[in-house]
Amino acid sequence: MAEIVDERVASHRRQSRIIYALLAGLMVLFLLFELRLPFIVGPQSRGLFETVEKLPEDKLALLILNWAPGTYGENYPQTEALIQHFFLAGKPFAIFGVDPVGPTLGHEIAERHAARLGKQYGVDWVTWGYRTLQLPMILGLKRDIPGTIQRDYQGRSLEQFPIMRGIRSARDLSLIVDVTPSATVEIWIQYFHGAVGTPVGYAPTAVMAPEAYPYLQSKQLVGMLAGIKGAAEYAALLDEHYEEELTWKYPPMRAMNAISIAHVLIVALIILGNYQYFTRHRRRREQS
Amino acid sequence: MSLEGVITLLACISTLAIFTILYKENPIYRLFEHIFIGLATGYGISILWNQVLKPNWWLPMTAEGKWPWIFVLVVGLMFYTVYIPRYAWMSRLLMVTLMGMAAGVAFQGFARLYIPQLTASFLPLLKPEPPYILFNNVVIVVTIITVMTYFFFSFEHRSRAVKGTASLGRWLLMVAFGAIFGSTVMARMALLTYRLWYLLTAWRS
Amino acid sequence: MLTTDTFTLWRNIVLGFVAGIALLLLLDRITNNSSRRRLMVILTFLGGLFYLLEFVLPPGTTLGFLPAPADPTRDNALSPFISTIGSITLVIAGFSFGLGLLNLATIHGRNILGQRSGWHNSLAFFVAMILMVISGLFRGEYASLAALYRVLFEGLYQPLGASVFSVLAFFITTAAYRAFRIRSGEAALMMGAAFIVMMAQVPMGMMLTNWLPETGWAANLRIEQVSNWLMTILNMAALRAVAFGIGIGGLAMSLRIWLSLERGTYFGKDS
Numbered sequence: 001m002a003e004i005v006d007e008r009v010a011s012h013r014r015q016s017r018i019i020y021a022l023l024a025g026l027m028v029l030f031l032l033f034e035l036r037l038p039f040i041v042g043p044q045s046r047g048l049f050e051t052v053e054k055l056p057e058d059k060l061a062l063l064i065l066n067w068a069p070g071t072y073g074e075n076y077p078q079t080e081a082l083i084q085h086f087f088l089a090g091k092p093f094a095i096f097g098v099d100p101v102g103p104t105l106g107h108e109i110a111e112r113h114a115a116r117l118g119k120q121y122g123v124d125w126v127t128w129g130y131r132t133l134q135l136p137m138i139l140g141l142k143r144d145i146p147g148t149i150q151r152d153y154q155g156r157s158l159e160q161f162p163i164m165r166g167i168r169s170a171r172d173l174s175l176i177v178d179v180t181p182s183a184t185v186e187i188w189i190q191y192f193h194g195a196v197g198t199p200v201g202y203a204p205t206a207v208m209a210p211e212a213y214p215y216l217q218s219k220q221l222v223g224m225l226a227g228i229k230g231a232a233e234y235a236a237l238l239d240e241h242y243e244e245e246l247t248w249k250y251p252p253m254r255a256m257n258a259i260s261i262a263h264v265l266i267v268a269l270i271i272l273g274n275y276q277y278f279t280r281h282r283r284r285r286e287q288s
Numbered sequence: 289m290s291l292e293g294v295i296t297l298l299a300c301i302s303t304l305a306i307f308t309i310l311y312k313e314n315p316i317y318r319l320f321e322h323i324f325i326g327l328a329t330g331y332g333i334s335i336l337w338n339q340v341l342k343p344n345w346w347l348p349m350t351a352e353g354k355w356p357w358i359f360v361l362v363v364g365l366m367f368y369t370v371y372i373p374r375y376a377w378m379s380r381l382l383m384v385t386l387m388g389m390a391a392g393v394a395f396q397g398f399a400r401l402y403i404p405q406l407t408a409s410f411l412p413l414l415k416p417e418p419p420y421i422l423f424n425n426v427v428i429v430v431t432i433i434t435v436m437t438y439f440f441f442s443f444e445h446r447s448r449a450v451k452g453t454a455s456l457g458r459w460l461l462m463v464a465f466g467a468i469f470g471s472t473v474m475a476r477m478a479l480l481t482y483r484l485w486y487l488l489t490a491w492r493s
Numbered sequence: 494m495l496t497t498d499t500f501t502l503w504r505n506i507v508l509g510f511v512a513g514i515a516l517l518l519l520l521d522r523i524t525n526n527s528s529r530r531r532l533m534v535i536l537t538f539l540g541g542l543f544y545l546l547e548f549v550l551p552p553g554t555t556l557g558f559l560p561a562p563a564d565p566t567r568d569n570a571l572s573p574f575i576s577t578i579g580s581i582t583l584v585i586a587g588f589s590f591g592l593g594l595l596n597l598a599t600i601h602g603r604n605i606l607g608q609r610s611g612w613h614n615s616l617a618f619f620v621a622m623i624l625m626v627i628s629g630l631f632r633g634e635y636a637s638l639a640a641l642y643r644v645l646f647e648g649l650y651q652p653l654g655a656s657v658f659s660v661l662a663f664f665i666t667t668a669a670y671r672a673f674r675i676r677s678g679e680a681a682l683m684m685g686a687a688f689i690v691m692m693a694q695v696p697m698g699m700m701l702t703n704w705l706p707e708t709g710w711a712a713n714l715r716i717e718q719v720s721n722w723l724m725t726i727l728n729m730a731a732l733r734a735v736a737f738g739i740g741i742g743g744l745a746m747s748l749r750i751w752l753s754l755e756r757g758t759y760f761g762k763d764s
Contacts, residue, residue, distance in 0.1 A: 012671075013312070019670060020310050020663045027477075027484055037696030038703050040717050069654030073482030074475060100335040105651075129339040132586040135393040139544070140579025143568075147576040148583075151343040154633075186401055194400025206475035206694075210467045213729035214736060218408030220401075227471070228478035229694050255481045260697035262477040262662070267688055269670040277674055291640055298648035306656035310663055322614040324653035326621030327645055329597060332590065333622075334629025340587040344580055353498075355505040360581055362513030364588025371595070375521060377529050384753075385536040386582065391747040392541030396548040398747070402740045405733060424726050431730035432737075439738045457734075462679045464731035466686025467724055473665060473687075474694050480662035483655055 023265060030258040037257060044216060045233035048201045048223025051175060052085055053241075059174035060167050061086060061093040064188070065102030066180035071205050075179050076105070077231035077252040078203040081238065082177060083110050087117045087124065088242050091174070092163050094126045096149075098133035098184065103153060106179075109249075116247065122161035129153030133184070135191075142170040142191050170196045175222075177201040183208060189220045203230060232256045296490045303483055431460045534753040541751035543578075547571040621645070686723055693720030 055061055063082060067075035083106070086093045095110060097103040107127040110119075119125065128149045131137060140148035145167055146158055158164045166172060170192050178185040178200070185202045192198040199222045202212050206227030215221040225234055232252035239246065289297070305320040349357035366382040369375040409432055411425035434457030437450060445451045524532065553565035562568035601615035628642035675681045692698025693716045702715040712718060749755045 015670070016667045017311070019667050023480075023663060023666050024484065027481060028488065031481065031485055031488055035696075038699050039696050040699060042717070042721065069651040070658040071479065072651070072655040073479035073659065076482070100332050100339075104335070130335055132336075132340055132583055134579070134582045134586045135390050135397075136544075136575070136579040136582040137586075138579070139393065140576035143572065144576040148579055153339060155338070155343050155347070187397075190397035190400045194404070195396075206471040206478065207468070209471050210464065210724065210728050211732055211736075213724055214405055214408075214733040217725065217729050217733075218404045220404055227475055228481070229474065250482055250485060255478060255485065256696055258481045258484070259474060259477045260695035262481075262666075263473065263691045263695050264697055266473055266666060266669045267691065269666065270673050270684065273670040273673065274675050291643065295644055295648040298644065299652040302649055302652040303656045306653060306660060309660060318611060318614050319617055320653060321657070322618045323621045323649060324657065325597070326618035327625050327650040327653070329594060329618075330622040330625025331629060331646070331650060333594065333626050336587055336590050337630060341584060345584045345587075349506065350502070353502055355502055355509055357584075358506045358509040359513050360584050361588070362510060362517065364585050365514075366517070367589050367592055368595075370592070375517075378517060378521070381529070381533055381536065382585075384533045384750075385540045386585070387750050388537030388540030389544060389578075389582070391537075391751040392544030394743065394747040395541075395545055398740060398744045402737065405736065405740075409733065424722075427726050428730040431727060432734045435731050435734035436737060439734070459679060459682060460727060461731050461735075462683040463686045463723060464728045464735075466683040467690045467728040469683070470687040470690030470694070473669075473691055476659075476662040476665050479655065479659040483652075483659040486652070486655075 019269070023262060026261045026265060027258040030261045031254060034254060035257050037260065039232065039236060039253070039256070041233040041236055042226075042230075044224040044226065045230050046223070046237065047216075048177070048203075048225060049085070049234060049237045051199060051201060051222045052082075052091060053089060055089070055091045055174040057090060057092065058166070059092075059172055060163065061091055061175040061177070062173050063093050063095050063106065064176060064178045064180070064184070065095060065097040065106040066099040066178065066182065066184050067105075068099055068101040068181075069105075071181040073250070073255070074205045074227045074231070075102075075181065075203070076109075077228060077248065077250050077255070078225050078234070079106055079179050080109050080113075080248060080250075081225070081231050081234040081252070082179070082203065083125075084113055084117075084246055085234070085238055087113055087119050088238070088244060090124075092124060094128050094163070096128040097130050099180075100130050102179070103127055103129050107153060112249075113247075117244070123163055126158070126161050126163050127153045128158070133187075135187075138187055138191050142195060145169060145172070170198050173198050175199045175201060177203060179203040181205040181208065183211065185212065185215070185221070189215060193220055201225075228252055228255050228259065300487060300490060303487060431457075433457075435461055537751065537753050543571060543574075545751075547575065621649075625650070686727075689716060689723060690720050693717045 052061070063079070063086070065075075065079060067079075083093075085091075095103050095106040097106070110125050110127070111121075113119070114121065114124065121127075129152060131149070137148060146164070149158060151157055152161070173192070176188045176192055176198055178188055181204065185200065185204070188198075188200050193200045200220065201223050202215075202221050203225040204212060204227070206229065209224065209226035209230075212221060212224050212226075216224060225231055232255070235246065235248070235252050302320055305316050308314050309317045345357055345360060348354045363382065366378045368379070369377075370379040409429070411429055413422065413425055413429060415422075417425070434453050436457070438454040438457035438461065440454075445454050547569065550569040550571065552567050552569055553562070554569040555561050556570040559570040560573070562570060562572055597618070601618050603609070604612045604615035605619075624641065625645050628638045628645060632639040632642040673684065675684050692701060699715075699717055702717075705711050705715045707715075713722075746755075
């Protein structure tokens, strides 16, 4: 009995390694070669894009980055797309987060694109940095931004930055976009959109995207970038609307091609696995 | 070797070290896993001090003369009484106070999150809308009612009407689960794609 | 040089700390289990009551003993305290980080001191943590620490974090082959929806129905349109119903916590 179990475990391990190698090999192949495949932009990404285009320039957009390196593959291109859009459209924004890493990574992205596009810290954008997620803090933020945040990520008083002049409360925010792998967007919907009507956009990982559709239907969200696909759609919209060359540390369209083949592989494996299972099942029934 | 070169080399080594788990459990994976936890903890501490405690507590207390902020430290230390059995009740005192505050905040959150959801669920079913919108509205309302019936555990589903409704709700819920599964696959693949892209392109920059 | 002002400030800080600890010790002395339970109930209720009242009291409402709001069109008497309490809870929450840190340090410390199997991994944990803390805190002052910070953050922390989660892609692929069995009608429906959503998300999948016209009734049969309908109608409605259940449950739980009706580790007797 023990030998049968050992043989089965060894066989499973062999199968797994073949599948891993197949997946990695196919994805590497599709990453190496750039393919122009048809791609259609969805209404959710378009909604967020059009909202950003129409933002007033005397208010501040808030880019909330609640992600960590674990979800780099999805949240990084989303953040990069949004920051490039804010810069190209000339909309002032602040970077904030209730995760320790997100604002740091967002600031690095903003610095890189600011250098290329001639934007200035404190004038075109500001990084508030990280604060612990506490509901009383959120209420304070809604009511009194300078009193709650007070300083930027380097400890400098917010009052010295031209971008923060006239920004007192949530009423002075033009848009909140939450880039996150968790459901933190509900906080901004409850305490900002629900209380003072601030528009809220959402850029979740693809896992969280299905749960956001109720908020899209009730218009509590103005738009959504669903995972890497949302980032690719946003990139396509930026390409369409702006002549400036966009740069990407991790190009979302190239990623979509590799993900395509991975999805085809998964579908094929599900079909193959079920075919083998039902064939074996029928053979056993015929024998018994 | 330049700093950038060292960073790139380390990044590639770390990625491959984690990927060794795909072959089998091994000491290299364990070592890098522990290094990751250590770095994450250390990063959390440094960011917490630089961006939360120092600007919001230390500087107001020491540089701006607001010495009553020291009482916040005393309150914060109550968390640590959980390790001293005699005083452990103090940590509970602090926790329940914070929970009470969160509960109070949650009431307004509930009103602002769910009431718009409720009003958005009351859709026209008979008005002269285009046929496809009427169809969609009917599907939405039927789905919400049947799925909510499925989750009603306060009474037993005895009658055929309730059983049938709950059963339909379960079927419709499967569609949502399928959508979640499909999205989850894309999410995982996106994370892998990024790491493979990095391994392929890191040396170019 | 220590000025009189600095001396006075630090004297007040130290005295304040000692007084605070003394107050807590006094509280421990003068209370028993039943009075402590009553104190917890009162503080829980007051904590929640403050925010509930701030929400329900109309703008311009004054409470005799409190100063009138600066902007009566928007605020009531409790509103000015929101940001102060917010800042205080922010800092208190920051202090709670040490609990997790102590826990990790205890576990790994025991491994090293007891020379248990894999103790060198625990040593690596401490070395990584200490290096990250030092470089993170002082990188602004020393160029060498700034370089070390970059090596640790960009060379190790980010790639390790991204890689740990990326291996899930491999596991989901083997699970697709081994575990996803369509044994019932419901499973078939779930898999059907998953196939449509998966293929509609990617360019290769969109190619399957690219030959259909972009306008007219036939356009609704394009895979991205079918997927969009599944997500915005069926999926949306089902998850909204689930959210209602969660919301009502959450509200009931909040009420129970606020009124101290809940029993458990934080709300019951000492264990």
